[in-house]
Each structure stands twice: as C-alpha cells, then as structure tokens.
Amino acid sequence: MRSRETVLGLTEFGADYAKVYDAIYRSKDYDGEVDLIERILTSHGRAGSRWLLDLGCGTGNHAFRLAERGHFVVGVDRSTEMLALANAKAKTAGSGSVEFHEADIRKLDLGRQFDAVLMMFTVLGYQLEDSDLMAALATVRRHLDTGGLFLFDVWYGPAVLANRPAERQISVEQGTTRINRKTCATLDLARHLCRVTFDLERVADDESAETWREEHVVRYYFYPEIESALAQNRLELAVLRNFPDFKAPANERSWNVIGVGRALR
Numbered sequence: 001m002r003s004r005e006t007v008l009g010l011t012e013f014g015a016d017y018a019k020v021y022d023a024i025y026r027s028k029d030y031d032g033e034v035d036l037i038e039r040i041l042t043s044h045g046r047a048g049s050r051w052l053l054d055l056g057c058g059t060g061n062h063a064f065r066l067a068e069r070g071h072f073v074v075g076v077d078r079s080t081e082m083l084a085l086a087n088a089k090a091k092t093a094g095s096g097s098v099e100f101h102e103a104d105i106r107k108l109d110l111g112r113q114f115d116a117v118l119m120m121f122t123v124l125g126y127q128l129e130d131s132d133l134m135a136a137l138a139t140v141r142r143h144l145d146t147g148g149l150f151l152f153d154v155w156y157g158p159a160v161l162a163n164r165p166a167e168r169q170i171s172v173e174q175g176t177t178r179i180n181r182k183t184c185a186t187l188d189l190a191r192h193l194c195r196v197t198f199d200l201e202r203v204a205d206d207e208s209a210e211t212w213r214e215e216h217v218v219r220y221y222f223y224p225e226i227e228s229a230l231a232q233n234r235l236e237l238a239v240l241r242n243f244p245d246f247k248a249p250a251n252e253r254s255w256n257v258i259g260v261g262r263a264l265r
Contacts, residue, residue: 012126013058016212018081020202022059023174024181029244033120034065036246037151040260041116044149044238050115053143055105055136056123060086060098067097075100076108106135113145119152122256125218128193130229133219137233141263150235150261153243155220157192162252165194176205194218223250226259235261 013021041050049070054063057075059082067073075098077083083102090098101110105123117140127133140150165185172179180201185194198214227237242248243258250257 012214012216013079013082014214015081016200017198017214018059018079018085020174020179020200021082022061022085023172023179024170025061026172028061030061030065032244034062034069036244036258037062037066037118037120038069039246040151040239040258041149044260044262045147046115046149053110053114053117055108055117055119055139056121056126057086057100058082058121060089060100062118062120063098063100064089071097073098074110074114076103076105078102078104105139106132108139109142112143114143114148116149116151117143119150122154122218124152124154125220126216128191128217128219133229134232137229137235140261141233141235144263146263146265148263150230150263151258152261153256153258154226155194155218156250156254156257157220157222158250158252159255159257160187160194160220161189163255165196174202178203192220192222194220230261234264236264238262 041047049072052066052071052073054073054075057063057077060075063073063075063086075086077086077100080102083100086100090100124133124136127136144150164187168183170181180203182199183196185196187194194217196216196218198216199211200214201209201211203209223240226240230237237259239260240250240257242250242254243256246258248254
C-alpha cells in the first residue's frame with residue numbers, strides 16, 4: 001500500500017483528486033442543475049442560446065451540458081489537472097462551443113462580457129477571506145453588462161449551524177478499481193469556515209491499494225453578507241433559494257442555496 005498526503009491550500013483538486021473526481025460525483029444531478037440554470041435564465045429574460053462564463057468549471061460537467069443545449073460557454077479554473085480532463089472531454093465530444101482557460105478567478109479579465117456568469121458547486125465558498133470574495137465578485141461584474149445575471153450556489157450559514165457536518169463514507173467503481181472516500185469536517189465558528197478532510201483509497205482489482213488525503217476549507221455564508229458583498233460590486237441579490245429544490249426558501253434546512261444576482265449600472 002502506498003500512502004500520500006496532500007498539503008492544505010496547495011493541492012486542493014490536485015492530480016490525484018482530479019483523477020477520481022468524475023467517478024465520485026457521477027451521481028450528482030448535473031442535468032437537473034442545468035435544467036434549473038436554464039429556467040432561471042429564462043425567468044430573468046435570458047431565454048435561448050446565451051454566452052455563459054463558468055468560473056470554477058472543474059472538469060466541465062456543467063459547461064458541456066450547457067453547450068449541448070446551444071449555449072456558448074467559456075470555462076475557467078485554476079486547477080491544471082481538472083482542466084486537462086475538461087480539454088480531453090472536449091476532444092472526445094468534438095464540441096466547438098466550449099473553451100477553457102486556466103486562471104485565478106480573482107484576477108481574471110477576458111476583455112469581454114457575457115449574458116450570465118456561473119459559479120456552481122460552491123466555488124464562492126473557496127473565497128475564504130473578504131479580499132478573495134470581493135476580488136472574485138469584481139471579476140463577475142467585470143464580465144457582465146448591465147442587467148446580466150450571476151448564478152451561484154453556496155453553503156448557507158443558518159443550515160450549517162442547525163445541522164452540523166457529520167462523518168460520511170462513499171464507495172464508487174471506476175473501471176476495474178474501487179474508490180473509497182471518508183469525509184470528516186469541523187467548523188471554525190469565528191470565521192464561518194468548514195474544514196473538510198477527505199481520506200481517499202483507490203483499490204485495484206488485485207486488492208492492492210493506494211491512499212491519500214485532501215483537505216478543503218469552505219466558507220459558509222449568511223444572507224446579509226451575501227447581499228452586502230454583491231452590492232459593493234454593483235450586483236443586486238435578486239433571489240436566494242434552496243438548492244437544488246428551487247421551490248423551497250433558503251432556511252435552516254438548506255445546507256446548499258442558490259443565488260441570482262443582477263448587474264447594476
């Protein structure tokens with residue numbers, strides 16, 4: 001058995017995690033989430049094919065589905081390994097309506113604007129300091145014309161405090177190997193952070209195994225700070241609802257919520 005441990009802040013979504021990422025999240029309802037994204041766009045006057053900027057796009061699981069539905073998508077991520085997988089998928093799919101860029105979303109300037117900017121799968125939660133949050137939101141606003149939309153999902157503070165994180169384990173198949181992941185999390189109440197430890201094991205068909213660890217720190221948010229941060233970047237918080245059940249309000253049962261911001265003048 002070979003063991004490898006990653007370093008907090010340096011190897012989030014590194015090479016090892018990237019290789020098993022799609023297998024681990026195979027059951028995530030990306031199609032349903034893209035359905036919701038399109039419903040939100042339509043309800044805010046953005047029906048039909050649109051130019052979309054996907055910040056923190058990972059391996060492209062939202063981007064490709066949106067492109068298949070006729071949208072033109074630009075994906076951005078800071079992980080070389082995740083983007084390598086996204087670009088490999090693009091070659092296989094032969095999709096010409098998705099392009100990818102490796103960049104820090106806090107500093108990005110593509111020199112163009114989009115109908116909507118997306119930050120899905122808690123990307124905003126990885127902006128741990130207020131300076132990170134403001135820089136990321138400045139990027140959002142820079143890439144939107146007046147009236148453009150910002151769609152994002154985050155962990156919601158009231159629900160995190162009411163339903164503390166619990167230990168979880170999953171096991172998935174990836175070809176002839178089995179991936180086991182154990183998740184433990186602790187809260188930093190003073191800073192509104194959740195420290196998540198992933199202990200992973202990859203077991204081959206001959207039962208040989210390799211283990212490693214990733215540690216992620218994710219910020220959870222409360223309504224007033226989301227509203228204030230958006231307002232400081234000329235973005236109006238139009239909607240904050242349960243995610244993925246958009247019909248339900250954001251409340252103490254909603255660990256995940258989705259927000260819709262609108263770009264102001």
